[in-house]
Amino acid sequence: MLVPPKKNQYALRAIFELAKHMDQGPVKISEIATAQSIPLRFLEVILNQLKASGIVDSKRGFYGGYFLVKPPNQVSVGDVMRFLSRDLSPSDCIACVSKTSCPFDGQCAFSSMWIRVKQATFNIYDETSFQDLIDREQDAGWSSQQ
Amino acid sequence: MLVPPKKNQYALRAIFELAKHMDQGPVKISEIATAQSIPLRFLEVILNQLKASGIVDSKRGFYGGYFLVKPPNQVSVGDVMRFLSRDLSPSDCIACVSKTSCPFDGQCAFSSMWIRVKQATFNIYDETSFQDLIDREQDAGWSSQQ
DNA sequence: AATATTCCCGACTATTAAAGTCGGGAAGAA
DNA sequence: TTCTTCCCGACTTTAATAGTCGGGAATATT
Numbered sequence: 001m002l003v004p005p006k007k008n009q010y011a012l013r014a015i016f017e018l019a020k021h022m023d024q025g026p027v028k029i030s031e032i033a034t035a036q037s038i039p040l041r042f043l044e045v046i047l048n049q050l051k052a053s054g055i056v057d058s059k060r061g062f063y064g065g066y067f068l069v070k071p072p073n074q075v076s077v078g079d080v081m082r083f084l085s086r087d088l089s090p091s092d093c094i095a096c097v098s099k100t101s102c103p104f105d106g107q108c109a110f111s112s113m114w115i116r117v118k119q120a121t122f123n124i125y126d127e128t129s130f131q132d133l134i135d136r137e138q139d140a141g142w143s144s145q146q
Numbered sequence: 147m148l149v150p151p152k153k154n155q156y157a158l159r160a161i162f163e164l165a166k167h168m169d170q171g172p173v174k175i176s177e178i179a180t181a182q183s184i185p186l187r188f189l190e191v192i193l194n195q196l197k198a199s200g201i202v203d204s205k206r207g208f209y210g211g212y213f214l215v216k217p218p219n220q221v222s223v224g225d226v227m228r229f230l231s232r233d234l235s236p237s238d239c240i241a242c243v244s245k246t247s248c249p250f251d252g253q254c255a256f257s258s259m260w261i262r263v264k265q266a267t268f269n270i271y272d273e274t275s276f277q278d279l280i281d282r283e284q285d286a287g288w289s290s291q292q
Numbered sequence: 293a294a295t296a297t298t299c300c301c302g303a304c305t306a307t308t309a310a311a312g313t314c315g316g317g318a319a320g321a322a
Numbered sequence: 323t324t325c326t327t328c329c330c331g332a333c334t335t336t337a338a339t340a341g342t343c344g345g346g347a348a349t350a351t352t
Contacts, residue, residue: 002148002150002239002264002267003237003238003239003240003241003247004148004241005338005339005340006339006340007339007340009241009242009247009256012256013256016255016256026298028297028298028299029298029299030298036249037249039340039341039342041341041342041343042340042341042342044299044300044301045301045341045342047299048299048300048301058298058299058300059298059299059348059349060297060298060299060300060347060348060349060350061296061297061298061299061348061349061350061351062296062297062298062349062350062351063297063298063349063350064297064298064299064348064349064350065298065299066299077259091149092149093148093149094149095149095150095155096155101149101155103182103183104288107286107288108283108288109162109279109280109282109283109286109288110155110158110159110162110279112282113223113270113271113274113279116270117266117267117270117271118148120263120266120267120269120270121148121263121266121267123266124259124262124263124266125259125263128259133255133256133259134255136255136258137254137255140253140255142250142253142254142255151309151310151311152310152311153310153311172327174326174327174328175327175328176327185311185312185313187312187313187314188311188312188313190328190329190330191312191313191330193328194328194329194330204327204328204329205319205320205327205328206318206319206320206321206326206327206328206329207319207320207321207322207325207326207327207328208320208321208322208325208326208327209320209321209326209327210319210320210321210326210327210328211327211328212328
């Protein structure tokens with residue numbers, strides 16, 4: 001309950017992996033898939049979609065792969081999550097906001113609470129950059145210091 | 147994405163309805179279903195489950211129905227949400243907390259962020275009592291002032 | 293030019309959880 | 323004893339997520 005879809009988690013982990021390889025040239029999908037234990041063909045779909053966000057870009061051919069467009073401190077988890085929910089109906093993003101999700105069409109006692117929950121969530125997403133994530137991994141000693 | 151399941155929303159709305167009828171004797175499932183636009187047979191299942199939480203209780207027969215055990219200011223949204231996720235695996239409640247949901251078994255850069263999101267969410271749930279919800283409905287003029 | 297490598301694209305299938313239904317049984321009141 | 327209401331288990335349906343597949347298009351190497 002309330003856990004982000006696996007697709008979103010895969011997207012975040014893939015971008016995190018790209019962030020760790022910033023300025024080292026394109027990273028192949030297969031490398032990312034291995035490093036982050038993501039099903040290869042599924043990751044293809046995900047990364048390909050993410051290009052439309054302007055967060056990542058790609059290059060084909062021998063030395064091809066994916067790479068981050070902006071430095072990791074200028075990309076936040078919020079950017080990714082917002083993009084992945086771009087063409088969802090409002091009622092899939094927040095409860096009690098439309099007739100389909102609420103019999104009172106948002107004029108209900110709960111709506112302000114749902115809005116606050118969403119805001120609190122995105123506050124955290126927005127203040128978490130991929131550089132922050134790299135730093136946390138370092139600080140915790142989890143990075144396999146390649 | 148990230149919207150609580152309809153079942154949970156139904157549960158909250160049903161309890162909200164009970165809260166509004168506090169000290170007026172048991173409320174029939176059919177009344178609740180009508181007032182809150184919840185499928186009747188589904189609501190039967192939900193309310194019946196909720197009895198195990200100690201939040202509601204019921205009485206059968208002619209003047210039977212459901213009622214709140216404690217006054218609305220002593221029951222929070224958090225109580226309900228927590229109960230409804232009681233027998234979910236940890237990985238269904240939060241991302242990156244076990245091997246099944248995270249290849250690094252929680253030792254990953256994202257885990258602290260997911261934990262913070264969950265905490266922020268439940269902070270809001272916990273500080274929202276059903277009396278608060280009644281008051282909000284009143285203040286907004288949405289209650290059908292019976 | 294030929295080949296190898298990599299991303300690209302659309303369509304497809306599989307799996308799972310959520311949502312909702314149903315028939316009949318038990319308690320309680322009139 | 324009848325009516326009303328909750329109770330219980332099993333069942334079906336629906337929809338979203340997750341994941342796969344075959345082949346095509348760039349790009350670089352030889």
